[in-house]
Amino acid sequence: MAATSEWWRGATIYQIYPRSFMDSNGDGIGDIPGITSRLEAIADLGVDAIWLSPIFTSPMRDMGYDVSDYRDIDPTFGTLQDFDDMVAKAHSLGIKVLIDQVISHSSNEHPFFQESRSSRTNPKADWYVWADPRPDGTAPNNWQAIFGGIAWEWEPRRKQYYLHNFLREQPDFNFHNPEVQEYALDTLRFWLDRGVDGFRLDTVNFYFHDKLLRDDAADFRPEARTAWKPYDMQYHLFSKNQPENLEFLKKMRALMDEYDDRTLVGEVGETHHMTEMMGQYTSDGRLHMAYSFEMLGFKFTAAHFRKQIEEFFGLAPNGWPCWAFSNHDVVRHATRWMPYAASHDDLAKLAGGLLLSLQGSICLYQGEEHGQLETEMLYEELTDPQGIMFWPEDKGRDGCRTPMVWDSQSEFGGFSEVKPWLPIKAPQFERSYSAQQGEASVRAFYKDMLAYRKGSEALKSGGTTFFDLPEPVLGFARGGEVYCYFNLSNEAQSVALTDTLAADVSNNATVSGTTLELGPNGVFIGRRV
Numbered sequence: 001m002a003a004t005s006e007w008w009r010g011a012t013i014y015q016i017y018p019r020s021f022m023d024s025n026g027d028g029i030g031d032i033p034g035i036t037s038r039l040e041a042i043a044d045l046g047v048d049a050i051w052l053s054p055i056f057t058s059p060m061r062d063m064g065y066d067v068s069d070y071r072d073i074d075p076t077f078g079t080l081q082d083f084d085d086m087v088a089k090a091h092s093l094g095i096k097v098l099i100d101q102v103i104s105h106s107s108n109e110h111p112f113f114q115e116s117r118s119s120r121t122n123p124k125a126d127w128y129v130w131a132d133p134r135p136d137g138t139a140p141n142n143w144q145a146i147f148g149g150i151a152w153e154w155e156p157r158r159k160q161y162y163l164h165n166f167l168r169e170q171p172d173f174n175f176h177n178p179e180v181q182e183y184a185l186d187t188l189r190f191w192l193d194r195g196v197d198g199f200r201l202d203t204v205n206f207y208f209h210d211k212l213l214r215d216d217a218a219d220f221r222p223e224a225r226t227a228w229k230p231y232d233m234q235y236h237l238f239s240k241n242q243p244e245n246l247e248f249l250k251k252m253r254a255l256m257d258e259y260d261d262r263t264l265v266g267e268v269g270e271t272h273h274m275t276e277m278m279g280q281y282t283s284d285g286r287l288h289m290a291y292s293f294e295m296l297g298f299k300f301t302a303a304h305f306r307k308q309i310e311e312f313f314g315l316a317p318n319g320w321p322c323w324a325f326s327n328h329d330v331v332r333h334a335t336r337w338m339p340y341a342a343s344h345d346d347l348a349k350l351a352g353g354l355l356l357s358l359q360g361s362i363c364l365y366q367g368e369e370h371g372q373l374e375t376e377m378l379y380e381e382l383t384d385p386q387g388i389m390f391w392p393e394d395k396g397r398d399g400c401r402t403p404m405v406w407d408s409q410s411e412f413g414g415f416s417e418v419k420p421w422l423p424i425k426a427p428q429f430e431r432s433y434s435a436q437q438g439e440a441s442v443r444a445f446y447k448d449m450l451a452y453r454k455g456s457e458a459l460k461s462g463g464t465t466f467f468d469l470p471e472p473v474l475g476f477a478r479g480g481e482v483y484c485y486f487n488l489s490n491e492a493q494s495v496a497l498t499d500t501l502a503a504d505v506s507n508n509a510t511v512s513g514t515t516l517e518l519g520p521n522g523v524f525i526g527r528r529v
Contacts (some may be wrong), residue, residue, distance in 0.1 A: 010460030023416035046450035049096035128164035204266030210238035219297035279316020302474035342520030408432035
């Protein structure tokens with residue numbers, strides 16, 4: 001087993017959505033050389049690592065989450081040499097590199113699927129999930145696809161259905177086949193040998209399905225009865241979350257342990273028992289970290305945030321979470337939580353202070369450090385299949401994927417010299433990198449918090465002790481020495497302290513004796529005097 005420094009424990013990872021980060025060749029789409037050109041700005045922010053959403057060869061039906069070649073770079077983004085150059089520069093700046101791995105399913109244009117669908121007897125016939133129809137010709141069971149409709153598609157050459165948990169262009173691999181498992185592990189090895197520091201595993205709880213193809217049950221939650229997506233009306237007992245998943249994760253971890261200082265963070269996509277699953281997936285030699293959706297919703301209460309931390313470490317004291325407030329799949333939190341804002345900047349600073357104080361590792365989404373808002377999209381501007389399918393109940397994910405704005409004075413925001421693949425609108429221009437260079441800016445606050453977290457073992461790895469405070473104030477101590485208080489409202493709050501504290505990082509907060517005055521969206525992080 002190789003040596004490990006556990007650098008990932010308490011680290012901050014910066015998520016890059018490559019299509020929207022920086023365009024270097026003037027085609028309106030971000031690329032790897034563009035990322036390389038902006039690595040100094042990421043290093044200046046003070047993060048430990050970057051995570052790139054998929055950059056592999058793909059028809060882009062789901063913007064790269066439909067891979068047709070796992071061992072090459074899509075020409076849209078550049079070449080393998082461009083990738084190697086980016087990794088080398090990131091490492092020279094002290095930044096680790098994680099890449100997305102989408103191995104639960106492939107593109108239907110992947111050569112293995114093209115072979116698999118051709119007959120029932122070819123060498124790849126059992127590499128994907130195939131099933132006979134019911135006697136009346138309908139699909140094998142009631143499983144629903146996340147992007148709408150049933151999760152099965154008919155293939156006339158085999159006279160069978162194949163499983164797709166997402167788009168029909170994204171057929172699911174059959175992980176019950178040992179050859180598929182070995183192929184997935186070999187794919188990880190290919191990128192480890194190129195120097196990547198780890199992987200973000202997409203839909204890590206989807207790898208295995210129930211071999212008996214039993215129907216999923218109706219979801220028992222009252223809100224499921226009125227869900228706009230049929231997928232959310234089911235309790236996914238059999239289409240995912242199978243026990244075989246846990247054993248395969250051990251194989252993945254064993255591979256990672258052959259290399260120095262590498263890490264796995266898995267996206268656990270689930271409605272039920274999320275925190276319990278995160279703990280299970282990061283215990284007993286499985287993932288290093290589990291990526292949570294629990295803080296990516298609209299809940300914004302002290303009780304909610306406290307519950308996530310206490311539940312996780314209560315259920316999995318030896319596990320490790322990775323928390324995020326925004327990513328490429330959800331409405332940006334600066335928009336989601338606007339009803340609680342005193343001002344845009346104060347809310348953005350509150351969110352940054354809270355997130356970077358939590359026990360676990362942290363993931364920041366590009367533009368979050370500028371307080372970037374969700375872009376309001378028109379239907380005719382959409383590219384996301386989810387938005388196109390479920391409009392207007394759900395407007396899709398394009399609104400959080402619009403390009404980074406580097407220069408508010410440039411026609412296309414300094415992202416490109418031509419019209420970008422998604423529009424940049426006035427509210428987004430206002431949150432540009434160039435406009436965030438002042439001492440009172442959101443970016444400056446994030447830099448202060450990141451520097452403080454990096455220099456504090458208490459924040460990186462210390463335990464959490466919550467204080468019993470009334471809403472809307474959240475208070476806790478980290479490692480018994482760093483005291484953190486947050487006002488999750490747009491009205492001032494007072495907190496009676498048991499000790500006299502001095503601020504290390506704060507916004508809209510003052511201490512007078514043993515009274516802490518938290519202004520609207522106030523943040524206080526400090527120590528005993």
